Amino acid sequence: MRAWSLLLVALLGLALPTTALPLPVATHSESFETGWGPWAADHQVQCEDDGTCTLDWSLERFQGVARSGTWSLENHINGILDDGVVWAEAPLLATPGTPVPVSITFHVLSEVHSDVNNWGVVAYLGEEDPEREDDFTVVGQTDQGAGWRTFCHAAVVTPDADGKVWAAFGISVTWETPRTYYLDDVAVGIGEASADCAEGPLCLWVDLPVCGVGEDP
Numbered sequence: 776m777r778a779w780s781l782l783l784v785a786l787l788g789l790a791l792p793t794t795a796l797p798l799p800v801a802t803h804s805e806s807f808e809t810g811w812g813p814w815a816a817d818h819q820v821q822c823e824d825d826g827t828c829t830l831d832w833s834l835e836r837f838q839g840v841a842r843s844g845t846w847s848l849e850n851h852i853n854g855i856l857d858d859g860v861v862w863a864e865a866p867l868l869a870t871p872g873t874p875v876p877v878s879i880t881f882h883v884l885s886e887v888h889s890d891v892n893n894w895g896v897v898a899y900l901g902e903e904d905p906e907r908e909d910d911f912t913v914v915g916q917t918d919q920g921a922g923w924r925t926f927c928h929a930a931v932v933t934p935d936a937d938g939k940v941w942a943a944f945g946i947s948v949t950w951e952t953p954r955t956y957y958l959d960d961v962a963v964g965i966g967e968a969s970a971d972c973a974e975g976p977l978c979l980w981v982d983l984p985v986c987g988v989g990e991d992p
């Protein structure tokens with residue numbers, strides 16, 4: 776290339792406005808068929824902070840109830856304390872210090888439709904490891920119908936110096952009873968809010984215990 780051509784290219788480059796390219800979308804999906812992937816269990820109950828109680832809870836992979844495949848997460852909480860949140864959390868990676876839209880979509884199985892005794896479905900997206908109930912957003916309620924229901928949440932997150940974006944989803948005690956729910960098919964989109972979240976939570980009514988199209992009760 777001649778020298779004048781190189782100069783022209785350089786001048787054009789200087790003259791053209793710089794347009795920020797859209798960030799690539801990275802989707803992290805997990806169905807818990809072979810393990811936890813990047814996810815881990817965590818919980819919080821207020822009275823554990825002062826040593827006056829211990830929350831009776833578990834969050835474990837479970838085979839036999841699933842929205843897809845045969846495995847899901849079984850979330851059990853004894854709500855006798857009338858308090859407590861149990862969740863799965865994952866540290867994911869994005870560009871350090873650059874604000875990025877993030878979305879999370881997941882599914883919770885309610886075995887019955889009930890107008891009372893509904894528990895909170897919660898989610899978190901942020902730059903810090905979620906440790907407390909206050910970190911979470913209530914994105915819906917359980918037992919709005921029998922079957923798997925889709926829940927989602929979206930936020931703009933500024934990853935920390937290591938590029939970490941934390942995502943979490945779980946169940947929050949509302950009534951003083953033991954309760955078990957199943958959670959499956961979580962997807963976190965980094966770089967773009969998902970269409971599901973843009974449109975709000977969707978319902979998918981299914982036959983139990985494995986996903987299939989069913990009747991809206």
Ligand SMILES: [Ca+2]
Nearest residue numbers: 806843844846
């Ligand atoms: Ca699964």
Ligand SMILES: [Ca+2]
Nearest residue numbers: 817904905906
């Ligand atoms: Ca945590």
